[in-house]
Amino acid sequence: xxxxxxxxxxxxxxxxxxxxxxxxxxxxxxxxxxxxxxxxxxxxxxxxxxxxxxxxxxxxxxxxxxxxxxxxxxxxxxxxxxxxxxxxxxxxxxxxxxxxxxxxxxxxxxxxxxxxxxxxxxxxxxxxxxxxxxxxxxxxxxxxxxxxxxxxxxxxxxxxxxxxxxxxxxxxxxxxxxxxxxxxxxxxxxxxxxxxxxxxxxxxxxxxxxxxxxxxxxxxxxxxxxxxxxxxxxxxxxxxxxxxxxxxxxxxxxxxxxxxxxxxxxxxxxxxxxxxxxxxxxxxxxxxxxxxxxxxxxxxxxxxxxxxxxxxxxxxxxxxxxxxxxxxxxxxxxxxxxxxxxxxxxxxxxxxxxxxxxxxxxxxxxxxxxxxxxxxxxxxxxxxxxxxxxxxxxxxxxxxxxxxxxxxxxxxxxxxxxxxxxxxxxxxxxxxxxx
Amino acid sequence: xxxxxxxxxxxxxxxxxxxxxxxxxxxxxxxxxxxxxxxxxxxxxxxxxxxxxxxxxxxxxxxxxxxxxxxxxxxxxxxxxxxxxxxxxxxxxxxxxxxxxxxxxxxxxxxxxxxxxxxxxxxxxxxxxxxxxxxxxxxxxxxxxxxxxxxxxxxxxxxxxxxxxxxxxxxxxxxxxxxxxxxxxxxxxxxxxxxxxxxxxxxxxxxxxxxxxxxxxxxxxxxxxxxxxxxxxxxxxxxxxxxxxxxxxxxxxxxxxxxxxxxxxxxxxxxxxxxxxxxxxxxxxxxxxxxxxxxxxxxxxxxxxxxxxxxxxxxxxxxxxxxxxxxxxxxxxxxxxxxxxxxxxxxxxxxxxxxxxxxxxxxxxxxxxxxxxxxxxxxxxxxxxxxxxxxxxxxxxxxxxxxxxxxxxxxxxxxxxxxxxxxxxxxxxxxxxxx
Numbered sequence: 077x078x079x080x081x082x083x084x085x086x087x088x089x090x091x092x093x094x095x096x097x098x099x100x101x102x103x104x105x106x107x108x109x110x111x112x113x114x115x116x117x118x119x120x121x122x123x124x125x126x127x128x129x130x131x132x133x134x135x136x137x138x139x140x141x142x143x144x145x146x147x148x149x150x151x152x153x154x155x156x157x158x159x160x161x162x163x164x165x166x167x168x169x170x171x172x173x174x175x176x177x178x179x180x181x182x183x184x185x186x187x188x189x190x191x192x193x194x195x196x197x198x199x200x201x202x203x204x205x206x207x208x209x210x211x212x213x214x215x216x217x218x219x220x221x222x223x224x225x226x227x228x229x230x231x232x233x234x235x236x237x238x239x240x241x242x243x244x245x246x247x248x249x250x251x252x253x254x255x256x257x258x259x260x261x262x263x264x265x266x267x268x269x270x271x272x273x274x275x276x277x278x279x280x281x282x283x284x285x286x287x288x289x290x291x292x293x294x295x296x297x298x299x300x301x302x303x304x305x306x307x308x309x310x311x312x313x314x315x316x317x318x319x320x321x322x323x324x325x326x327x328x329x330x331x332x333x334x335x336x337x338x339x340x341x342x343x344x345x346x347x348x349x350x351x352x353x354x355x356x357x358x359x360x361x362x363x364x365x366x367x368x369x370x371x372x373x374x375x376x377x378x379x380x381x382x383x384x385x386x387x388x389x390x391x392x393x394x395x396x397x398x399x400x401x402x403x404x405x406x407x408x409x410x411x412x413x414x415x416x417x418x419x420x421x422x423x424x425x426x427x428x429x430x431x432x433x434x435x436x437x438x439x440x441x442x443x444x445x446x447x448x449x450x451x452x453x454x455x456x457x458x459x460x461x462x463x464x465x466x467x468x469x470x471x472x473x474x475x476x477x478x479x480x481x482x483x484x485x486x487x488x489x490x491x492x493x494x495x496x497x498x499x500x501x502x503x504x505x506x507x508x509x510x511x
Numbered sequence: 512x513x514x515x516x517x518x519x520x521x522x523x524x525x526x527x528x529x530x531x532x533x534x535x536x537x538x539x540x541x542x543x544x545x546x547x548x549x550x551x552x553x554x555x556x557x558x559x560x561x562x563x564x565x566x567x568x569x570x571x572x573x574x575x576x577x578x579x580x581x582x583x584x585x586x587x588x589x590x591x592x593x594x595x596x597x598x599x600x601x602x603x604x605x606x607x608x609x610x611x612x613x614x615x616x617x618x619x620x621x622x623x624x625x626x627x628x629x630x631x632x633x634x635x636x637x638x639x640x641x642x643x644x645x646x647x648x649x650x651x652x653x654x655x656x657x658x659x660x661x662x663x664x665x666x667x668x669x670x671x672x673x674x675x676x677x678x679x680x681x682x683x684x685x686x687x688x689x690x691x692x693x694x695x696x697x698x699x700x701x702x703x704x705x706x707x708x709x710x711x712x713x714x715x716x717x718x719x720x721x722x723x724x725x726x727x728x729x730x731x732x733x734x735x736x737x738x739x740x741x742x743x744x745x746x747x748x749x750x751x752x753x754x755x756x757x758x759x760x761x762x763x764x765x766x767x768x769x770x771x772x773x774x775x776x777x778x779x780x781x782x783x784x785x786x787x788x789x790x791x792x793x794x795x796x797x798x799x800x801x802x803x804x805x806x807x808x809x810x811x812x813x814x815x816x817x818x819x820x821x822x823x824x825x826x827x828x829x830x831x832x833x834x835x836x837x838x839x840x841x842x843x844x845x846x847x848x849x850x851x852x853x854x855x856x857x858x859x860x861x862x863x864x865x866x867x868x869x870x871x872x873x874x875x876x877x878x879x880x881x882x883x884x885x886x887x888x889x890x891x892x893x894x895x896x897x898x899x900x901x902x903x904x905x906x907x908x909x910x911x912x913x914x915x916x917x918x919x920x921x922x923x924x925x926x927x928x929x930x931x932x933x934x935x936x937x938x939x940x941x942x943x944x945x946x
Contacts, residue, residue: 157869157877190865190877192894225862226895330848335869413765413848413933414941421942427660430625434592434770442592442625459627460661498848499942503935506849507856 105380105388105476105496106263114250114268115279117302119143119344123244124256127233130185130223135256137234139241140300141210142178142342148218149313151320153337159189160196161219162338164203168215174309178342179206179217181234181241182257182298184285188221188229189335198231205235209242220298220338222285223259254283257298260505261287265377267370273359276349278305280370282341286378287329299324299339299374305363306345307352314355315364316341323371326403326493328410329382330502341367379494384501387419389494392481396489401438403491405484408436416498419478424469426454429480444485450478540815540823540911540931541698549685549703550714552737554578554779556680559691562668565620565658570691572669574676575735576645577613577777584748585653586755588772594624595631596654597773599638603650609744613777614641614652616669616676617692617733619720623656623664624770633666640670644677655733655773657720658694689718692733695940696722700812702805708794711784713740715805717776721813722764734759734774734809740798741780742787749790750799751776758806761838761928763845764817765937776802814929819936822854824929827916831924836873840919841928843871851933854913859904861889864915879920885913 124138142148150169152162172178181202188195203217221229254264268281282301316339324339345351352360380388391409396402409415409432418425426447433440443458449472453461472478559573577583585604587597607613616637623630638649656664689699703716717736751774759774780786787795815823826844831837844850844867853860861882868875878893884907888896907913 153869154872155866155869156871156873156875157865157880187862190862190890190894192878192892194894225865226890227862332847332849332863332866332870335866412767413937414767417938417941419942420938423942427622427625427662428767430592430660431590431767431770434588434590435767436591437589438591440591443627445592455625455661457627459625459629497942498938500935500938502848503852503855503933503938506852507854507858507932507934 102262103381103385105385107377111251111254111264111266112268114266114281115270116247117279117281117344118304118346119146120302120342121245121247122249122253123241123246124249124252125237125240125244127183127237129183129230129233135252136185137181137183137237137241138253138256139238139245140180140253141245142302143344143346144177145174145345146178147174147307147309147312147343147345148172148178148340149309149316150338150340151317153335155335157190157335159187159221159336160191160199161188161221162336164199165218165220165338165340168218172216176216177210177212179210179212180219180300180340181206181217182220182222183229183234184257184259185223186221186227186229187223187225187336190226191228194228198229201231202234205238209238218340220336222257222298222336225335250281250283254285257285259285259287260383261285261381263381265374265381267373267377269366269370271362271366273305273349273362276347278347278349279303280366282370282374284374284378287381287383298336301339301341301367301370303341303343304345304347305343305352306347306349307343307363311352311355311360312341312343315360315367319364319368319371323368323375326491327375327379328407328493328495329379329385376494379496382496383505384499385496386499387497388477389419389496390479390492391495392479392490392492393484394481394490395483395485395487396491397439397487398489399491400489402489403493405433405436405438405440405482406491406493408432409480409482410493410495413498416495419497420499422470422473424449424454424466424473426469429482430455433482433484439486440484441486446483446485448481449473537697538816538820540820542812546686546689546699546701547703549701549716550705551682552714552716552779553739553781554581555737555777556682557684557688558676558679558681559684559687560672560675560679562618562672564618564665564668570687571620572616572618572672572676573688573691574673574680575615575688576680577737578779578781579612580609580780581613582609582742582744582747582778582780583607583613583775584744584751585773585775586752588770590770592625592770594622594656594771595626595634596623596656597771599634600653600655600773600775603653607651611651612645612647614645614647615654615735615775616641616652617655617657618664618669619692619694620658621656621662621664622658622660622771625661626663629663633664636666637669640673644673653775655771657692657733657771660770685716685718689720692720694720694722695818696720696816698816700809700816702808702812704801704805706797706801708740708784708797711782713782713784714738715801717805717809719809719813722816722818733771736774736776736802736805738776738778739780739782740778740787741782741784742778742798746787746790746795747776747778750795750802754799754803754806758803758810761926762810762814763842763928763930764814764820811929814931817931818940819934820931821934822932823912824854824931825914825927826930827914827925827927828919829916829925830918830920830922831926832874832922833924834926835924837924837926838928840868840871840873840875840917841926843867844915844917845928845930848933851930854908854932855934857905857908859884859889859901859908861904864917865890868917868919874921875919876921881918881920883916884908
């Protein structure tokens with residue numbers, strides 16, 4: 077049956093529907109200033125190129141070389157089906173000394189996960205080729221792969237490019253490297269800082285990729301962080317593991333844990349400062365603070381690029397019986413499809429937050445729970461707050477960056493987690509197009 | 512910028528988009544034959560009416576009376592923020608004897624959850640009114656409420672209708688009662704059977720509601736089951752709890768646990784058969800089998816009415832270290848947004864199934880995992896099966912009812928769980944419209 081609309085009206089209606097349901101090119105939550113200018117890290121060189129693994133029109137492989145004497149640390153996915161690269165990195169990390177340079181090679185477009193013994197062969201072949209070209213022992217060569225699961229990685233395509241990559245290694249190409257490892261990401265994620273430790277100047281630069289299959293029961297997406305700080309390997313690892321728990325392990329996009337998540341940090345020791353040899357020295361604490369800021373920044377950028385995200389949500393849980401109990405409650409809220417869709421709909425549906433607390437299985441007492449949206453007290457004493465009215469909540473939900481605070485009132489544990497909303501775009505990205 | 516499409520082309524494009532994104536009236540997965548004809552259960556009478564609690568054009572309260580001498584059992588949500596009705600039912604269930612009739616009152620449109628002490632008062636007032644009208648002690652009166660969380664239940668509206676409900680009580684109105692408790696459900700869910708126990712005819716009739724906020728770490732949505740079997744209360748409860756674990760506790764729509772979930776079963780003992788007094792007698796086992804079939808049927812209907820569902824998925828996990836480990840793996844797959852959107856997109860994305868196994872945290876060995884889509888072997892020995900090709904998977908995914916089997920190869924544990932897909936309609940129901 078025909079209706080009587082004009083072409084203009086129909087086009088406007090179509091445009092509206094497309095705007096509502098179709099994928100935007102860059103996440104609306106992306107940093108307004110684009111990729112930051114990262115400090116140069118002495119002893120680190122980057123290169124990237126197009127190996128045509130899956131994408132035909134962009135760089136999809138990157139190589140990083142770090143100078144001899146560097147300390148390395150890492151955290152990885154705990155998935156029982158983790159990729160060949162992850163298993164290889166974990167093995168090498170344990171035995172790596174600082175007696176040789178370190179190389180890191182990453183490809184996007186294929187995760188080399190669940191590819192049987194062929195996957196392990198691919199990793200070996202790539203590491204051997206890099207070893208021959210860069211004259212570095214294979215035990216100091218680390219790889220990551222990100223993309224489709226279960227498809228053979230055509231490692232020859234990568235191996236053919238190693239000479240070119242080596243030739244192009246330079247200290248200024250961190251952003252190109254960050255772009256080469258993107259998959260469904262809509263923007264590259266970088267963070268850096270330059271600061272003083274006991275009056276001595278040092279630098280940190282890092283970048284990350286991640287957008288979907290993001291859940292915190294593991295290390296993180298792919299993240300590479302470099303610093304010229306001089307620090308013992310075991311201290312670097314301890315600091316990293318601690319910070320990771322409060323940054324990358326406190327974010328979730330869709331509750332799904334990747335088979336490839338890896339974070340690698342390398343400290344080249346090329347600054348002129350003295351070596352950090354005590355985890356609790358003033359110098360170590362300063363470095364910890366700065367690294368925490370970088371990792372927090374990068375982890376939030378991953379959430380801001382969550383597939384289909386239109387809202388960024390910080391969830392603070394106070395008054396839990398312990399910090400880990402608080403985190404469980406926070407993640408129950410952060411992973412709830414009903415809460416995430418309410419965010420997308422700008423619906424101040426605090427009843428669903430109550431549901432999230434209830435489903436977490438953690439100790440809570442209905443009559444002691446308080447809930448705030450931003451600074452607005454929404455619920456207290458087991459019921460809606462007398463001062464609250466729906467239009468306050470509705471106005472608040474129009475913000476792009478949101479915060480929900482829940483005080484459980486049963487202890488002193490607290491935790492903060494970060495997530496994004498669940499939108500039509502998320503379904504479009506993961507259902508409408510074959511991946 | 513104008514394009515050059517004709518009105519016909521634009522209308523066709525609009526129609527396509529609307530069909531793709533808009534909500535269908537009744538789930539495409541609903542039983543083709545509609546609500547079944549339930550057997551009459553001697554000793555059970557139903558009534559429903561419109562109390563105008565939230566909906567203005569339909570029945571939203573139902574009352575059921577069961578004859579004196581009945582045994583009652585129940586399972587309830589484990590949410591720490593469960594509703595006043597649930598807490599009241601749990602208390603009364605423990606002390607209820609068969610010395611008086613039993614009444615069950617249920618309203619839809621308001622869950623009376625997180626409504627502070629006012630919520631408890633509402634339950635008391637409703638029970639007192641029923642007690643006065645039906646001459647039943649309040650300890651034998653059970654209530655459920657389902658709908659919005661955190662809003663005052665206007666119990667006076669219900670109390671005004673109790674006389675009318677009592678007047679209309681009759682043995683044939685189970686379907687009207689099932690319709691009165693619907694919220695976002697698109698169809699009422701019923702199941703019944705008539706069978707012989709040691710040659711003696713008995714009957715079971717049950718109905719359920721549930722569509723969103725459906726996750727198995729609890730009892731279930733709202734479910735009421737009646738039988739004329741004569742059975743001791745504690746045996747009834749044991750059988751119920753066991754079956755519940757393999758039916759309602761094995762389904763998930765969106766991983767979110769309701770604050771109101773309740774399943775109540777009443778056995779009136781009005782058949783002419785002898786009383787079941789031994790849980791492991793042939794009679795008890797026959798009854799268990801039949802009740803299992805009814806609960807399995809109803810629980811799958813809840814999944815088939817999952818918000819926005821277009822595909823029904825059975826997940827069978829074999830070869831786990833234990834049954835409970837198998838269930839954890841099954842639910843990790845069933846609750847994965849990436850797997851659920853792949854279903855919606857008819858994408859045979861078995862890599863996401865591998866991810867689901869990996870994220871579950873349960874023992875698994877990559878090289879021992881096998882995966883089937885229906886009867887198609889997709890992966891084995893830690894990689895894609897040599898006999899598999901993508902077009903086989905693509906054709907299979909076009910089916911409305913799907914089955915994924917995973918053999919972990921590390922033990923003898925097994926479990927089956929049921930879920931549906933995650934579609935644009937789910938987001939539309941929960942984000943586009945205020946609830």
